Amino acid sequence: MATHSRISLARRRRGMTKKGLADLIGVAPNTILRYETGEIPVSDEVAQKIASQLQFPLSFFNGQEIDEPRRDNASFRGMASKSGKIMDAALASGAIAFLLDDWIARSYSRPEPDVLDLQHQDPISAAMLMRQYWRIGDKPIENMVHLLEAKGIRVFSLAENTKEVDAFSLWRDDIPYVFLNRFKSSERSRFDAAHELAHLSLHKHGGAGSDYINDNLEREANAFAGAFLMPEIDVRAICKLPLHSVDDLRAYKKRWRVSVSALNYRLRELAMISEGKCTSNYVEMSRRGWLKIEPDGITKEQSYILQDVISDCNSRMVTKNKIADAISVPALEVEALLFGLANMLTIDGAAMSSPRRSVDLKLV
Template sequence: MAILNLSRLSFARKRRQLTKKQLAEMAGISSITLTRIDTGKIISPSEETVSALANALGYPVNFFYLDDIDEVNQQEVSFRSLKAMTAKQTDAALASGSLGYIFNDWVSSKFNLPEPDLLDLRSEDPSSAAATIRRHWGIGFRPIPNLIKLLESKGVRVFTLAEGKNVDAFSFWRDDVPYIFLNTVKSAERSRFDAAHELGHLLMHRHGYPEGREVERDADLFASHLLIPREDLIAHLPATPSLAKIISSKGRWGVSVAALARTSKDAGLLTDWHYRELCKQIATSGYRSKEPESIPRERSILWRKVLEELWKDRYTKETIASHLCLPLDEVDSLLQGVLGERVLVERNVAPPPLRVV
């Protein structure tokens, strides 16, 4: 007789951000019964009870009879906004990381995905780390047109978060493979900066993520130098640029007006006084909440190519979810933000090559 995996039941409950009492009510069972199941006093609950719990959680029944999930350790994760997150949101976000494991492992069993090509830059300061990885990747000091595409080509697995505004982004290493999860609710420019910020953590804090403002400032500074090389900035932006000039120029580097203004100050193109005046104009114009002349959101090339190849064998997202024993909405939540509404890659885009194992 199959034994219910209690760790998977707990995982799904946390992923859905439900208390035990809420789950029991939704499943139509008593809290006492759920407690007895959860503590192992009821080893083999009836099929009707498991089905009710599965329906309440929106997970397939067979999900709860598989082996333990390789869960993400919070101590190994970089969270940009940990203090703003509730315990439920943290648990749900960590669970999404575990779902990323499941999806990546399954895809890796069918394709040879790009191998990680990142460096251990713990000994370097943020600006040096940004310059070092640019040299290593051979991109010089020119702007990066599509950061997600670049990251994927260097072996980073990029997924989407669907946890609301309080969870900006996070990253971690697992079995020498780097992962980045992005919240695509925010502007395209902010998501792009978040991705660069998380790359900084992966490179500079690989063996642990100490908390603190200094660590986050270092990752922000790395992102600024990575996306806006100072040589290129000084060559293309005049001293004391106006807000209009900042807006017309920001598309070159794919950053927000606020990020470009701050970088201009750090690079000596703006005095403290001019920077403060510029910040007032940005706030007054409403550009902190709505980005002017917003750039198109970057999309995954890797996962689109994977889905294209799988479609040739008649794999839909529904059949993929079935093979993974996951609900369709979880597969969608991992990919939709970096894929967009259209699943198939446009024919005029050249995706990275994939080799079938």
């Protein structure tokens, strides 16, 4: 018998309304509601129709209840501008990430979470405290994805049909998760990663409820991210005054692997340039097209943990399709969660090879 919550999850994952699914399988919208609440059972024939229309394997609907992310404990970057349907699709993708993460945990050990609870700190102090705790000092961070993973944070990609979401993060019991939009520039993705780290430490268990719509939490997360990626001591030592043009920013930003616009804003925060200069810099950046296409863009940061898992699976002939079968989801969902983070298998199970960082991933 189909598990009612899985019907709702698959529908939301596809960004479909109850009426939309009802029309596709030939029932009344109220019937879908009754299916999803468990008020009435789902026949084998209907379950097959639902599986076909939502493009999920039938076995997915026969599984146990799934641990799902909730709006009230997920922090979305730029949440206020996103529709409920988009957020629901992203959260449904997060539920599938939980299934994949649980599958990984059954076979591999990874670093334990080591994130400070800084809920009573201001964002600038919190950024410095986290750097000190992680023994980074004031030096630039080479790879944000690697850093988060080394501190026990699970990092996954946002799926293609949720690419309007910049990023989101949440705690699942004692495990922190970050979901990054891999369609953005690497510089912006790094800032998003630091932004979500702020939510995990400053706003633990805060979510997309009414209080979250107040953009003060977003401002705090942005301030944390700027200070975390571009420490004041290092910025003042490197960026020598006067800063004459955006070309100066273009040269300096390479040290911290951030966008030109992020460095421009950080310099304004530190009063190293005036408000007027900051604004004129943005105008010039826009004229040059730098706000759409980052100049001197850096290579996308990949996951060393997920890549090592995939490489080990390859060595044991465990393909993407086999992983998907093990957790009863479409193979494309697995691919979407790893998109841009690991060199994934093709849909037919053939391997894609590329150099990767050597790590010692422990089998359980």
